Amino acid sequence: MDKRTALLVGATGLVGGHCLNYLLKDENYSHIVVLTRRNLEIENPKLTQYAVDFDQLENYSDQIKADDIFCCLGTTIKKAGSQEAFRKVDYYYPLQIAQLAAKNDARQFLMISALGADKKSRIFYNRVKGETETVIREIPFYGIQFFRPSLLVGNRAENRVGEKVAEFFLKIVKPILIGGWKKYRAITAATVAKAMVEIAKTDLKGIHIYESNQIQFFCDQLQRKGI
Numbered sequence: 001m002d003k004r005t006a007l008l009v010g011a012t013g014l015v016g017g018h019c020l021n022y023l024l025k026d027e028n029y030s031h032i033v034v035l036t037r038r039n040l041e042i043e044n045p046k047l048t049q050y051a052v053d054f055d056q057l058e059n060y061s062d063q064i065k066a067d068d069i070f071c072c073l074g075t076t077i078k079k080a081g082s083q084e085a086f087r088k089v090d091y092y093y094p095l096q097i098a099q100l101a102a103k104n105d106a107r108q109f110l111m112i113s114a115l116g117a118d119k120k121s122r123i124f125y126n127r128v129k130g131e132t133e134t135v136i137r138e139i140p141f142y143g144i145q146f147f148r149p150s151l152l153v154g155n156r157a158e159n160r161v162g163e164k165v166a167e168f169f170l171k172i173v174k175p176i177l178i179g180g181w182k183k184y185r186a187i188t189a190a191t192v193a194k195a196m197v198e199i200a201k202t203d204l205k206g207i208h209i210y211e212s213n214q215i216q217f218f219c220d221q222l223q224r225k226g227i
Contacts, residue, residue, distance in 0.1 A: 003030035004201070007064060007106075009097055010072030011036055014152055015112055018193035019070055028201055033066055035097075055088075057096045064097060065104040068200045071097060071111040072193075083124060091132045098139050108143040108203070109136065110196050115150045115212055143204050147196060150212040151186040187212045191219045198222060 006023050010016035011034045023032045024044050032047050034040065039049045052060050071094050080086040098109050117129035133146055195215045199208075210218070 004028055004068055005031045005033070005066040006068045006070060006200075007033045007035070007066035007101065008070045008072065009035045009093070010070075010074065010112070011040060013072050013074060014189040015149075015193050015196075016070075016072030018190045019072055019196055022193055022197040023070075026197060026201075031066075033063065035060070035063065054093050057093070057100065061100050061103070064100040066101070066106055068108045068110065069097065069101045069106050070196060070200070071109065074112060077125070086125075087128055090128050091135075094132055095135050098136050098141075102139045102141060106141065108145070108200060109139070109141045110145040110200055111136065111147065112192070112196075113146045113148045115148045117146075117148055137207055144207045145196070145199055145204065146207070146209045147192055147215060148209060148211045149187050149192050149215060152192065153186045153188045185212060185216070187216055191216060194222070195219050198227070 006029050008016060008020055008023065011020045020032070020034065020040075020042075023029050024046055030046065032044075034047065034049045035052050035054075036049065037051065037054065039051050042049075050060065050063050052063070057064070073089055073093050075086060075089045077083060077086045080089060094111060098111075101109065111132075113133055114126060114129040116123070116126040117133055118126055119130035119134050121127040121130060136144060192215055195210065195218050199210070199218070
C-alpha cells in the first residue's frame with residue numbers, strides 16, 4: 001500500500017498522546033490530522049491540527065478524512081460532571097466522528113474502549129462503552145478495531161486517586177492474575193498506543209476486539225522481533 005494517512009482524536013489523553021508520538025515517528029504514515037479543543041504545542045511537517053468544537057462536529061466534515069481513524073476519546077463521570085456529559089464524550093463524539101469519517105471513505109476505525117464493555121452491563125461506564133461499540137459496528141468500514149485495556153498506567157495531567165490505589169493493588173496481585181485473569185492486569189498507555197498503530201498497519205478486515213492480555217502479548221511479540 002501507499003503511505004497511509006491518519007486522523008487522531010483524543011491526542012491530549014493518556015493513550016492519545018503516545019499514539020500521536022508513534023504516528024509521527026512511523027514512516028508508513030505521511031500525514032497525521034489531529035482534532036483537539038485547543039492546538040497542541042507540537043510542530044511536525046507531517047502534522048495538521050484543527051481546533052474544533054466537538055459539539056458541532058458536522059461543521060468539520062471536510063477535515064475528518066484519513067485512511068485510519070484513531071479514536072482515543074474518553075473521560076470519567078467525575079471529570080465530565082454528569083452521566084449525560086460522560087455519554088456525550090464517550091458515545092456521541094466517537095459515533096459522529098465514525099459516521100463522518102465513513103462518509104469520507106475512511107478505511108479503518110480504531111477505538112479505545114474498556115475491559116468489560118457490554119451494552120447490557122449494570123455498570124454505567126461499561127454499558128456506555130458497550131453501546132458505543134455496538135453502534136460503530138454498524139458503520140461500513142473495511143476494518144474496525146476495538147481495544148479494551150484494563151487499568152491504564154502512565155503519567156496523567158490530572159491526579160486520579162482511585163486509579164493510583166487500583167494500580168497499587170493490581171501490582172500486588174499481578175502474580176496471581178494468570179490464565180483467564182491476565183486481562184485484568186494493569187497495562188501501560190504506551191503499550192496500548194503502540195498496539196493500535198502496529199495493528200492499524202496490518203490492515204485487518206472486519207471487526208476485532210483486543211483485551212488487555214492480548215494487547216500486551218502482541219506488543220511483547222513485537223519487542224522480541226526488535227520492533
